[in-house]
Amino acid sequence: MKIGVYSYFIKNQARIFTALVLTGILSVSSGLTLIKDARAASANLSLETSSDVSKDNTKSNRLPRPVANAVLQDLASREGISTRELKITNYNQQTWSNGCLELPQPDEACTEALVSGWRVVVSNGRENWIYHTDSNGRSLRLASANTPSNQLPTSIKNAVLQAASKRLQQPISQLTIVESQQQTWRNGCLELANPDEFCTQALVPGWRVVVSGRQQTLVYHTNQTGSVVRLNQKPNQSTLTPVTIPVSELPPPLDRDVVFRQISSGGFAGTTYETVLLRNGQLIRVRIGDANDSERSVRRVSVQQVRQFLRSLERYKFTQFRNLSYPAPGGAADYITYTLTSQKNTVQYNDISQNNLPSNLQVVVKAWNQITASAQ
Structure with missing residues (x-):
């Protein structure tokens, strides 16, 4: 009897010990599983939070649509091309140091105030243009049209x-x-x-x-x-000294569809002709005072030639000769005076002094003469 009880006791202890061991193993396994799940949850939360922050930053640094539209429309108007031919290739936020967006015009007074805005790079695949704008695109300036190195201190x-x-x-x-x-x-x-x-x-x-x-x-x-x-x-007599054209003697501004105009007057005949270049490539020449309009001629150049000519005006800084006249030498007679007008300014010169004009202006005159010579 004692042996049976003792044997039962030993067997029961073994069962209890085995149960305890199994329980411990299960507890450890559950603990490891919980730790693993907790770590995974923490990692997922971290990734989701990081992703959300990145999305928010991208959204806050995105170029506002009004700014993009304003830049593209301004450049398209300047170059005479469609906005579909242009692409914004780069942009970043800026804080400009003055109201001129750090691109003042000659003799322009700029408000001394910080202006939040954007620096925008636009390309047509061949050329790049850089714009400075304010935060909403209501104020913008073309950097490449400005020449800080040539501004008089x-x-x-x-x-x-x-x-x-x-x-x-x-x-x-x-x-x-x-x-x-x-x-x-x-x-x-x-x-x-x-x-x-x-x-x-x-x-x-x-x-x-x-x-x-x-x-x-x-x-x-x-x-x-x-x-x-x-x-x-x-x-030096080889360099002409310009004078300012009085406001009362300036020709009327160009119509919206006209990009350039030349008025020639004088010479032996004393006649006056007006030649205008339209954005669509039409080149129209009339004689002023011709009641029957009998000398009107309408020819055409390609739209691409018009764009190239407008780019020449920008590249050779035609605006730096704003409202200037390069007069003929004293005593000269029977010369022809040419008055050139763009959407931004007017310049006047004459045929006998043409070779003594500033080099940039000579290039513009040559580009215009090429337009008129190639028209059909």
């Missing part, structure tokens, strides 16, 4: 105007800077040595500035800062 402008005002005995308000060009003078006298003056033989970076008054135009040479200003009393 304020210190030089002030120094030249003060010198001209003193010499002409006219208030600065009645003087106008009609031309300014960067130069590298060959000596310390800015190539304007006085008699018996010794000049240092060193290259001096500076500016050539033309100032127009009521009855006279002056040409000044300066150094890079405006601390040295010299009057060129015998300006």
Whole structure:
């Protein structure tokens, strides 16, 4: 009997021990499973959160549609092409340092205020254009149309105007800077040595500035800062000195569909012709005063030629000659005066002085002559 009880007790202990071992194994396994599930859940949560943040950042840095539309429409209008031919290839948010979006025009006063906006790059596959805009596209400027390196520094402008005002005995308000060009003078006298003056033989970076008054135009040479200003009393006759066209003598602005106009007048016959280039490639020439319109001619160039010509106006900075006239030499007669007008400005010159025009203006004149010569 004792042996039976003892045997039962031993067997029962073994069963209990086995049960405890199995329970422990199951507990450990469950714990590991819970830990694994918890880690997986944590990883999934982390990935989802990261993805949401990335999406939010992408959305906040996306170029607003009004800005994109404004840039594309402005460039399409400038180039005379469809917006479908243009593509925005890059953009980033900017904070411009002034109200001119850091692209001031000559003599423009800019509000000193920070402006949030965008820098946008547009391409047609061959050329790129860079725009500065405000945050909503209501204000935008084409960077490639602006030439910061050629903008006359304020210190030089002030120094030249003060010198001209003193010499002409006219208030600065009645003087106008009609031309300014960067130069590298060959000596310390800015190539304007006085008699018996010794000049240092060193290259001096500076500016050539033309100032127009009521009855006279002056040409000044300066150094890079405006601390040295010299009057060129015998300006090179091979370089024409322009004068500002009075507002009352400016021709009427162009119609919307006209991109360029030439008015030629004078010569032996004294006749006046008007030639206009339309955006669609039509080239129309009429004689002013022809009551029967008998000399009207209508020819055509390709739209691609029109676009190339408009790009030439931008590339060679036609706007820098805004409302300037390059007059004929004194005593000249029977010459033809040409008045060229774009959507932005007017320039006047004559046939006998054409070869002495500024190089950029000569290129524009040549491009226009090619348009008129190739029309059919």
